[in-house]
Amino acid sequence: MTDWTREMEEEAIAWLIRQRDPSFDDWETFEAWLAADAAHARAYAETAAADRDLDELLSGVSWPAEAEPDFDEPVVPSRRRWLGGALAASVALAVAAGSWLAWPSRDLYSVQTAAGERRTVVLADTKLELNGETRIELDRKDQRFARMEQGQALFTVRHDPAHPFRLETADATLVDAGTTFEVTTGGGALDLAVSEGMVVVDPGKAGIDVPAGQRFTLAKGQRTGRLSAVRPADVGAWRSGQLFYDGAPLSRVAADLQRNLGVPVSVNDAAATRPFRGVVRLDGGVEPTMARLGVLLGAPVRRSGKGWVIAGP
């Protein structure tokens, strides 16, 4: 399948290493190398794709003991395994190399948690408490910026009018105005709940102010969001093992349970949009939680393989 030599591959690797340097600027020499032999281009394409594949492969590895950071990584090692550590997956620091939009003006790195795990990240003037199954990108050069692709996190931000904290999600940009707020995102939906201060959604355009005690939800595929009330005490309640719902769809409840418990939880199509009101307590572990949920819903909650399924009424 391959028509290039080992030497060409070595050269392709050397280019990849050089290009990873943010100041790399020698694209014309690179182009000349590519143009010199069609096999060069194929060797590079294959090697660059394999290199990109490494992002995922490297996200779960542990590094040699002597190589552990004595460096200034801003991650506080207060990860606590929760509910007896349902999953033995590791919290991983991965590289955000695939994000070409961010290159090179931002210097991003990512922090992620597996389902059932929690992690606290402290930046200058900002505390991020990550729930399970959450992936967030931070900028080494800008401590007032974060990007969240999926998951749930509680942000406690010291407001600085000159440098507002800015959070990008796939659906909106959120800017703090002195704030504690929780963001849940993924699968095209966004949920923002503010317990202190105020957050501005998409500032500059038709900016929406979301003050304390309000929740802003953007459903999948919708362009406009909805505001509703939220009790400030309920924001971030997952940290104390409780999930509060006031009309959220069961699909959201299932996603939250999976995130918090570390086991796959799904919901039947028929029940996915059914609204749920109530408090789910997470104490005791997976089985008691699911049993209580079944009672609350008045609907079967069944084990299915390694996970659980919430069935319709």
Add this chain to the structure above:
Amino acid sequence: MDDVPPSGLQAVILANREKLLRFLVSRGAGDAAEDVLQDLYVRVATADAGPVAQPLSYLYRAANNLTVDRFRSRRQTERREQDWSDAAGPTEPDRSDDPPPDRSLVARETLAGVQAVLDGLGVRTATIFRRHRIDGVQQRDIARELGVSLSTVEADLRRAYRALLDYRRSIDEV
């Protein structure tokens, strides 16, 4: 390319259209070079990239990364089709195909394999690789940090990539 006035980066694309197209062709984009450039043009309009110090270099990098994305997604599609025809055979109506293999098991084995490769590199090489690949530290800073020469850093990085890419390829060939 559309009605909206071009943003700063878009103007740079328009001014360097031929150059970027030539690069994309060299990169193997062939007939799709125009498409990739159009894609880039649309993306830079929505990218909140902040000020870019060297716009043309930024665009080369972005074009290069887009080409990697396209190559990977095409390869994944081909693999999926291959997997289906290998594993499932002809699809019968009203009957679901075989379930895919246990992905979590495969992922665990793969992780163990990568871990073994890294462990085999030795502490210095693994540390240099981590500082470069995960933490994004420049080579000369790594050299200073670890008190080794720049050529040692380069040689270690090549060795680490070589080993990991060989491992990556061995998974595909199973």
